[in-house]
Amino acid sequence: MTSSETAGGAVEIRSLSRSGAARSYLLIAPAAVWMTLFLVIPIAVIIYVSFWTQTTFKIESTLTLDSWRTFFSSDTYVNSLWTTLRIWLIVLIATFVLGYPTALFVGLFVKNKTLQTTLLVLCVIPFWTSFLIRVLAWRPMLGKEGAINIILMKLGIVHQPIEALLFTDLSVVIGMTQIYVVFMVGPIAFMLGRIDPNILEAARDLGANFWQILRKIIFPLSLPGVVVGAMFVSVMVLGEFATSAALSGRKVNLLGNIIVTQVGSLKWALASVVGVILTVIMGLVIAGLLRVVDLKQEL
Amino acid sequence: MKGEIAVLSEEPILRLDGLTKRFGNRVALSGVAFSVERGEYVALFGPSGAGKTTLLRAIAGFEIPDAGKIFLAGREITHTPAHERGVGFVFQNFALFPHLSVMDNVAFGLRNGAKRVPEREVRMRALETIGLVGLKGLEDRGIGQISGGQKQRVALARTLVIRPRLVLLDEPLGALDANLRLRMRAELRRIRDQLQMPFLHVTGNETEALAMGDRLIVLDQGRIGQLGTPAEVYNRPASANVARFLNRYNVFDGALEGGSFASAYGRFPYGVRMAGQKPAYAIRYDRVVAREKDAVPQGPVVRANYIASEYLGAAIVHFFQTNDSKVVEVEHHLSNGPPEAFTEGRAYDLTWKPDDGIVFG
Numbered sequence: 001m002t003s004s005e006t007a008g009g010a011v012e013i014r015s016l017s018r019s020g021a022a023r024s025y026l027l028i029a030p031a032a033v034w035m036t037l038f039l040v041i042p043i044a045v046i047i048y049v050s051f052w053t054q055t056t057f058k059i060e061s062t063l064t065l066d067s068w069r070t071f072f073s074s075d076t077y078v079n080s081l082w083t084t085l086r087i088w089l090i091v092l093i094a095t096f097v098l099g100y101p102t103a104l105f106v107g108l109f110v111k112n113k114t115l116q117t118t119l120l121v122l123c124v125i126p127f128w129t130s131f132l133i134r135v136l137a138w139r140p141m142l143g144k145e146g147a148i149n150i151i152l153m154k155l156g157i158v159h160q161p162i163e164a165l166l167f168t169d170l171s172v173v174i175g176m177t178q179i180y181v182v183f184m185v186g187p188i189a190f191m192l193g194r195i196d197p198n199i200l201e202a203a204r205d206l207g208a209n210f211w212q213i214l215r216k217i218i219f220p221l222s223l224p225g226v227v228v229g230a231m232f233v234s235v236m237v238l239g240e241f242a243t244s245a246a247l248s249g250r251k252v253n254l255l256g257n258i259i260v261t262q263v264g265s266l267k268w269a270l271a272s273v274v275g276v277i278l279t280v281i282m283g284l285v286i287a288g289l290l291r292v293v294d295l296k297q298e299l
Numbered sequence: 300m301k302g303e304i305a306v307l308s309e310e311p312i313l314r315l316d317g318l319t320k321r322f323g324n325r326v327a328l329s330g331v332a333f334s335v336e337r338g339e340y341v342a343l344f345g346p347s348g349a350g351k352t353t354l355l356r357a358i359a360g361f362e363i364p365d366a367g368k369i370f371l372a373g374r375e376i377t378h379t380p381a382h383e384r385g386v387g388f389v390f391q392n393f394a395l396f397p398h399l400s401v402m403d404n405v406a407f408g409l410r411n412g413a414k415r416v417p418e419r420e421v422r423m424r425a426l427e428t429i430g431l432v433g434l435k436g437l438e439d440r441g442i443g444q445i446s447g448g449q450k451q452r453v454a455l456a457r458t459l460v461i462r463p464r465l466v467l468l469d470e471p472l473g474a475l476d477a478n479l480r481l482r483m484r485a486e487l488r489r490i491r492d493q494l495q496m497p498f499l500h501v502t503g504n505e506t507e508a509l510a511m512g513d514r515l516i517v518l519d520q521g522r523i524g525q526l527g528t529p530a531e532v533y534n535r536p537a538s539a540n541v542a543r544f545l546n547r548y549n550v551f552d553g554a555l556e557g558g559s560f561a562s563a564y565g566r567f568p569y570g571v572r573m574a575g576q577k578p579a580y581a582i583r584y585d586r587v588v589a590r591e592k593d594a595v596p597q598g599p600v601v602r603a604n605y606i607a608s609e610y611l612g613a614a615i616v617h618f619f620q621t622n623d624s625k626v627v628e629v630e631h632h633l634s635n636g637p638p639e640a641f642t643e644g645r646a647y648d649l650t651w652k653p654d655d656g657i658v659f660g
Binding site for chain 2: 196198199201202203204205206207208209212213216217220221
């Protein structure tokens with residue numbers, strides 16, 4: 001009697017776990033279908049199209065390496081690859097340098113939870129306006145007769161307006177940093193907010209000063225936030241084209257800008273080549289960042 | 300010069316002078332003053348909200364008192380930053396550095412302290428302290444890979460390794476299960492005896508306080524309720540509140556009239572009087588006996604109904620309830636014979652020797 005009961009129970013548990021497994025497949029099915037339709041297939045198509053034959057007005061599915069050769073033999077395109085990497089790295093560093101102290105203030109020094117949330121919401125407020133307006137608003141700020149130059153001249157710090165402010169690398173970096181810094185602040189502030197205040201007191205009690213605590217305790221514990229923030233910023237900056245179009249006066253050509261022009265002139269094959277290169281770069285950057293910390297363990 | 304050092308070394312390691320701290324309208328500490336001598340183990344005991352943790356945090360430098368002074372070995376440190384005090388603090392939740400190994404946790408204070416310690420000495424001292432707390436072999440483990448009891452030992456080692464002049468322990472055993480707590484109590488005493496450092500141990504547990512302290516300080520609503528050896532505090536609580544905190548006394552309200560105490564249950568003669576406070580009468584659980592109704596010819600009597608008993612191994616506690624719902628506890632030590640059988644709901648007369656009664660007021 002007892003043994004048959006046990007056996008029955010075991011069977012029941014096994015069937016339960018089988019239906020449980022079926023249910024979990026059902027749960028991920030919508031996401032899997034979505035990802036396949038809108039991520040896996042498009043990427044496969046882009047890779048495929050990058051090998052098509054492009055003539056001036058037509059594109060044919062005959063496979064060729066021509067578009068790839070065109071990209072790597074043209075200084076314009078290769079330079080835009082380097083420009084993209086350079087701008088990405090500068091903006092990444094700038095968002096970190098500006099974002100980390102901000103996150104430190106919001107996440108650690110502001111003890112009041114309500115004030116903390118309010119400050120984070122304040123960081124997000126610029127997103128309530130359109131992207132284009134946010135970017136274009138920098139023109140009257142940075143221009144030759146813009147706000148910054150007027151103030152600097154009134155204060156007597158400069159006598160000639162600084163022309164390098166607008167339509168340069170610098171203006172693109174400023175514009176992007178302003179837009180994307182909040183994606184760095186958010187994740188870092190989140191990680192900092194999770195640090196047990198007793199841990200910091202313990203470090204202080206053991207004789208460590210503020211800088212030692214920042215370097216040995218706070219920074220390592222916030223590193224997952226830095227990595228997540230860096231991923232957000234990297235993915236968005238690498239795919240950027242609007243800020244550079246609006247603030248560089250067409251002088252800064254990012255890979256994103258090339259895609260836009262190529263698509264505009266129906267050069268699908270070359271646009272696909274650039275798209276594939278951009279995707280590979282993003283994949284490498286994210287893989288690299290994930291090596292810094294084990295996010296599965298930390299979050 | 301020599302004379303000056305001699306004078307300093309006679310100073311107690313810690314002296315508090317009129318320490319007061321308010322949080323808004325709430326008074327956390329009010330004129331707290333006491334000293335801790337060199338090599339002394341002092342238990343600071345009180346119910347939750349008595350201000351124990353605030354007091355400890357003020358000594359460590361995490362809170363600045365509103366008034367009063369703190370002296371460490373004769374030097375005032377009231378406003379010295381925490382990292383310059385040389386006072387060790389063991390947190391209730393251990394507060395270990397989660398991203399560092401056991402070794403790096405213990406070595407933190409040596410590597411990041413004000414004094415530069417060469418790395419060879421860091422490793423040597425850290426290993427020595429890890430051995431002292433019985434964690435040899437676990438140096439490279441992560442904090443997530445050790446048990447609660449082991450975390451407690453790491454927290455202790457991390458503090459002891461910097462050789463603080465005073466070790467503050469904030470409910471150090473509170474996060475451990477009962478079994479482990481007893482073992483760690485013995486361990487703490489052994490470590491302390493070996494190092495001869497003064498320990499100030501905060502606890503909300505009366506048994507722990509009585510067991511651990513060379514001396515006991517009872518904190519009552521931000522004030523010192525009593526200061527004495529465990530035996531003094533246990534046998535002669537200085538106030539009705541202290542008697543209540545000890546969890547060993549039945550305390551009755553009433554008034555002091557003539558030579559006896561007038562309670563709601565009749566007049567109680569007493570043996571000892573502690574003067575100068577709100578009147579109350581206290582009798583230890585194990586001094587009370589229960590008799591059949593009307594079997595007590597004289598002396599103090601409280602009539603109460605038997606509710607239930609609790610078996611404690613070496614003793615049994617019987618719970619009685621009076622008509623006005625006051626619970627009176629009677630403890631019977633089983634070494635004094637088998638427990639009596641009481642009938643639930645039936646009334647008994649509870650009595651004791653008048654000499655055992657303590658009256659306040």
